[in-house]
Amino acid sequence: MKAHDGMYIGGAWRPAAGADTIAVVNPADEQVIAHVPAGTAADVDAAVRAARAAFPGWAATPPAERAARIGALRDVLAARRDEIAETVTAELGSPLPMSQAVHAGVPVLVAGSYAELAATYAFEERHGNSTVLLEPVGVVGAITPWNYPLHQIVAKVAPALAAGCTVVLKPAEDTPLTAQLFAEATAEAGLPAGVFNLVTGLGPVAGQALAAHEDVDLVSFTGSTAVGKRIGATAGGAVKRVALELGGKSANVILPGADLARAVNVGVANVMSNSGQTCSAWTRMLVDADRYEEAVALAIAAVAKYVPGERVGPLVNAKQQARVRGYIEKGIEEGARVVAGGPGAPLGTGYYVSPTVFADVTPEMTIAQEEIFGPVISILKYEDEDDALRIANGTVYGLAGAVWAADDAEAVAFARRMDTGQVDINGGRFNPLAPFGGYKQSGVGRELGSHGLAEYLQTKSLQF
16 A cells, blocks of 8 residues: 655655654554654644745635635545545445445535635625624644544645635544545645645644644644543643534434334444444434334344445454443443344454444443444433433533434424534435534534634624
8 A cells, every 4th residue: 555654744745753653554454554654743843834834825815716726626536536445445444335435425525515615705794884804713733533534634624725724634543544645635736835734643742742833723633532622721721722523422312203114224324334433423322112122123133234344344443443342341241231243253353343232221321421433332212202302411422413203393393402513303414514513522613514614714803
């Protein structure tokens, strides 16, 4: 697998400051496929200085021209879709059809949405006797996770570019090859030197240096709540803005009268997608007592279709595999009933976990409270709608969720009472223009659409 042995800084690939490297492992066969440099604080400093130098020129570039460059980036990503999909499959383990449709396909949609927004967004407004200017915040430090490696990059970089910001990206160490392809795409799309910069490395070294750098104006981070808290504390010490998209424990609420078979089947598919490595996955299925056992039977039948190595890929690394299997063992220990799957490894090679369904889960159990980040579903029973709402809102998270009901109005009425940032109504489709982000400990700020663009702007008012 092709890999660059340097950092992309100031429009060119430059040697890393240190000699250490990071091995990139294919989680499906546990083989090393490449090595990338392990960035240091010196690499981060060089990238930030390049971004700072490029900022005045990019910020002054007319929005229509910025839109054209983002549009060109979209076109490059579309043209390299097969290469991107193959790379994601190699370093993340995602089945190739998933990589083609989601990992390579969705970023093209998102980049296209920001090409349009950059050209049409109102960066200047009139309010009474004031002109209000929406200006780029400055240099952005973007720290992205491994679970959706290209989507998370585009969801941060595209709105930052549309706003007029320059960017330094520190991607997850498990999936750096996709980030290197993105850096190549920015060059091919004609972005000026220094507008986008890439430093590969470990979170505690390169990520921490980026979050703490005095010349970074905003840190955009997606990852665990624990790391997000540390980044927030670091940024807060410098009164630096942050956008944090963190963990989730989303509820899939199936109200009486809903199409139970459809709700269960779609719910299982939602969790199995990307091997359960999705922060917004509906990992808690809430079903009324009268239909509980029917829902369990439907879930057992549905999950049987997700065969490891075919429709379900491995987890990203051995640590994540052990973590998820540990949660499954914890569920059994606390009294939940395994009705499908379990802690055993389904295949001899690769970081696979058996798709698992738990019944008899109660709200206080660990598997109903903590983010597992694997192909594990907990089915909980509720007595009435108030009880369902109490359970749905009964975690520290509030990222996403779903509601199923006999009609949309009933589902919307319930969704309005949920403490979460995004709710799918009766199987609502993904919308790249809708804001994505969480309540409570699921984060601060929003991504996607105009709300995502607003994160990278600051406000100035001129009075006449």
